Amino acid sequence: MVEPTGNILQVRNLSVEFKARKRVIKALRDVSLDVPTGKIVGVVGESGCGKSTLILAIMRLLAPNAAITGGEVHFGGRDLLKVPEADMQSLRGTDISMIFQDPLTSLNPVVSIGRQLIDVQYRDRSSLDSKRQRAIQALSQVGIPDPAARMDAYPHEFSGGMRQRIAIAMTIIEEPRLLIADEPTTALDATLEVQIIHELKELQRRYQCSILFVSHHLGVVADLCDYVIVMYAGEVVEQGSVRDLFHDVRHPYTEKLMECDPARIVRSTERSFPTIPGDLPDLVDLPSGCIFGARCHRALQQCAAEAPDTRTVAPGHAVACHLY
Amino acid sequence: MPGLLEVDGLRVRYRVLSPLRARLQQREAYLQAVCGVSFSISAGESFALVGESGSGKSTLARAIVGIETAHAGSIRFDGQELCGLSKNAYKPYRRQLSMMFQDPAGSLSPRLTVKRLVTEPFKIHAIKDVDLDVEARRLLQMVGLSEEFLGRYPHQLSGGQARRVGVARALALSPRLLIADEPTAGLDVSVQGEVLNLLLELQARHGIAILIITHNLKVVLHFADRMGIMYLGRFVEQGPASEMFQRPRHPYTRALLSSSPEPDPDAVRPPLQLKGEVSSNIERPRGCEFHPRCPVAQAHCSTVAPPATSTVQGHSFTCHFPIESDD
Numbered sequence: 001m002v003e004p005t006g007n008i009l010q011v012r013n014l015s016v017e018f019k020a021r022k023r024v025i026k027a028l029r030d031v032s033l034d035v036p037t038g039k040i041v042g043v044v045g046e047s048g049c050g051k052s053t054l055i056l057a058i059m060r061l062l063a064p065n066a067a068i069t070g071g072e073v074h075f076g077g078r079d080l081l082k083v084p085e086a087d088m089q090s091l092r093g094t095d096i097s098m099i100f101q102d103p104l105t106s107l108n109p110v111v112s113i114g115r116q117l118i119d120v121q122y123r124d125r126s127s128l129d130s131k132r133q134r135a136i137q138a139l140s141q142v143g144i145p146d147p148a149a150r151m152d153a154y155p156h157e158f159s160g161g162m163r164q165r166i167a168i169a170m171t172i173i174e175e176p177r178l179l180i181a182d183e184p185t186t187a188l189d190a191t192l193e194v195q196i197i198h199e200l201k202e203l204q205r206r207y208q209c210s211i212l213f214v215s216h217h218l219g220v221v222a223d224l225c226d227y228v229i230v231m232y233a234g235e236v237v238e239q240g241s242v243r244d245l246f247h248d249v250r251h252p253y254t255e256k257l258m259e260c261d262p263a264r265i266v267r268s269t270e271r272s273f274p275t276i277p278g279d280l281p282d283l284v285d286l287p288s289g290c291i292f293g294a295r296c297h298r299a300l301q302q303c304a305a306e307a308p309d310t311r312t313v314a315p316g317h318a319v320a321c322h323l324y
Numbered sequence: 325m326p327g328l329l330e331v332d333g334l335r336v337r338y339r340v341l342s343p344l345r346a347r348l349q350q351r352e353a354y355l356q357a358v359c360g361v362s363f364s365i366s367a368g369e370s371f372a373l374v375g376e377s378g379s380g381k382s383t384l385a386r387a388i389v390g391i392e393t394a395h396a397g398s399i400r401f402d403g404q405e406l407c408g409l410s411k412n413a414y415k416p417y418r419r420q421l422s423m424m425f426q427d428p429a430g431s432l433s434p435r436l437t438v439k440r441l442v443t444e445p446f447k448i449h450a451i452k453d454v455d456l457d458v459e460a461r462r463l464l465q466m467v468g469l470s471e472e473f474l475g476r477y478p479h480q481l482s483g484g485q486a487r488r489v490g491v492a493r494a495l496a497l498s499p500r501l502l503i504a505d506e507p508t509a510g511l512d513v514s515v516q517g518e519v520l521n522l523l524l525e526l527q528a529r530h531g532i533a534i535l536i537i538t539h540n541l542k543v544v545l546h547f548a549d550r551m552g553i554m555y556l557g558r559f560v561e562q563g564p565a566s567e568m569f570q571r572p573r574h575p576y577t578r579a580l581l582s583s584s585p586e587p588d589p590d591a592v593r594p595p596l597q598l599k600g601e602v603s604s605n606i607e608r609p610r611g612c613e614f615h616p617r618c619p620v621a622q623a624h625c626s627t628v629a630p631p632a633t634s635t636v637q638g639h640s641f642t643c644h645f646p647i648e649s650d651d
Contacts, residue, residue: 190540190583191580191598192376222586222589223593243589256514257513257514260513273546275514275518276514
């Protein structure tokens with residue numbers, strides 16, 4: 001099916017709040033983003049910026065104390081926030097799949113991987129034998145050597161990189177249209193990280209699926225993604241194509257974030273590492289004005305008084321900052 | 325000049341099977357976590373240990389502070405042999421060698437306040453002639469935390485603040501060598517710099533030698549004077565950090581250097597150099613232990629272990645076919 005807008009996923013003005021005792025944490029505020037069909041979109045930001053809340057809200061897997069207070073999530077012509085829970089359940093794992101950060105906790109330790117790969121096809125009415133064949137095929141696609149023989153092995157018999165490959169095999173078995181990956185390489189070594197990224201690229205090319213890729217590793221995002229969304233303290237501060245973001249940075253936060261990446265530092269003689277001074281703002285009692293204002297090195301007078309609107313600075317490149 | 329810390333032929337092993345069962349099943353009874361490592365650190369120098377998980381970095385560090393027992397080799401600190409010392413005889417040296425653990429929140433007791441945490445070393449070493457209040461304030465000031473943190477508990481600290489408390493604890497007794505095990509793991513990039521700057525500043529001011537364990541090579545370039553690359557419990561290459569970045573000689577070092585993608589969408593990506601993962605250190609590969617993953621391995625590599633080659637600059641590597649240097 002061709003999406004009328006060319007976007008498989010459209011998030012509009014999404015806001016999420018968490019209730020904690022008597023306080024209300026405004027974790028996401030007015031988040032809008034698009035995932036174009038067949039593209040990879042990266043979500044970048046530091047801890048506490050709302051990346052995980054965003055994907056859990058899209059999947060409708062938020063904790064019971066969370067409330068979606070506004071917005072829409074359009075997927076395949078439907079608002080996911082309005083579909084009945086039963087329909088949502090049948091979307092998860094078939095149309096939208098998710099790869100988690102730590103494969104050791106997302107695989108069941110007491111069930112063989114073959115059994116788990118067959119179990120995820122529970123909606124299919126095909127024979128056990130054909131499900132088994134599909135499981136073996138999925139394993140060989142993610143680069144598990146001798147997949148038929150490894151079907152009876154348990155997760156602990158695999159190394160970290162192999163486990164993450166199995167977790168990826170599990171998500172692609174139903175050929176989803178949208179894959180959500182939550183920091184899939186943070187638990188892995190650098191040499192494995194490149195292998196997994198390479199694998200994801202291959203899979204995306206083969207299945208033409210769209211990927212929403214959450215990461216804090218800028219190098220990986222630059223390598224893998226077509227579009228990038230930068231989040232800070234629950235808001236989208238900048239978004240655009242990967243070249244816009246890496247070659248034409250606009251928002252002071254994105255600028256600082258990139259400076260801090262150790263890979264960007266040019267050898268300096270005084271041996272000092274860049275940082276962003278200050279702390280995240282309080283999400284219970286939000287500051288008036290720009291959310292990044294207190295830590296911003298280019299703040300203007302109006303930044304403390306009024307929150308900036310999101311402005312388009314170039315086609316497809318939007319920034320929420322008073323400087324533009 | 326003799327080094328402050330001199331490690332020679334150090335081996336640490338863990339028993340994975342009982343000797344009888346190992347014999348019956350014809351398998352190795354021991355896992356050789358550290359397998360003959362030699363290096364030295366001079367006073368005030370920073371040395372980086374780099375390697376993938378399971379390469380034995382943390383075990384090596386734990387052996388140096390005496391948490392693991394070495395089964396062969398020697399560790400000399402300031403000329404004194406530490407291997408084989410009894411627990412009591414070790415204690416005075418532990419004041420001079422301190423360790424900052426990988427997981428800051430996990431290594432701080434959740435039931436102690438920051439003040440108790442940073443002054444705990446004085447109690448452990450029964451140092452009575454100090455005013456703990458004064459010391460706690462001095463230490464917090466040293467790591468850049470205000471006095472209001474004295475009464476806080478670990479759960480009230482952010483990741484970066486918990487690291488700072490970890491640094492304060494490690495520095496409480498003015499050690500001469502600080503071992504920092506992955507000091508930036510799990511921290512956001514904007515905070516990583518803070519912790520590394522703090523370590524660099526303390527080193528410059530107090531002349532502490534630092535052994536940093538990390539897997540982020542870019543951090544090493546800006547932090548360390550020298551570095552050693554570990555693979556399966558051995559050093560495959562060691563030498564001055566800047567020299568190794570410009571002219572890596574071991575194929576593994578080169579692969580590690582190119583495995584971190586550049587934060588630039590138009591960068592030319594080198595082809596994948598390493599396939600697979602670190603081999604098992606129980607059933608070790610024959611010959612050169614890196615040969616199953618090596619992009620330039622030849623038949624010779626799978627049978628004969630390569631000798632170590634050293635250059636005049638103190639750069640040494642273990643490879644049959646090292647990458648040619650330009651000069």
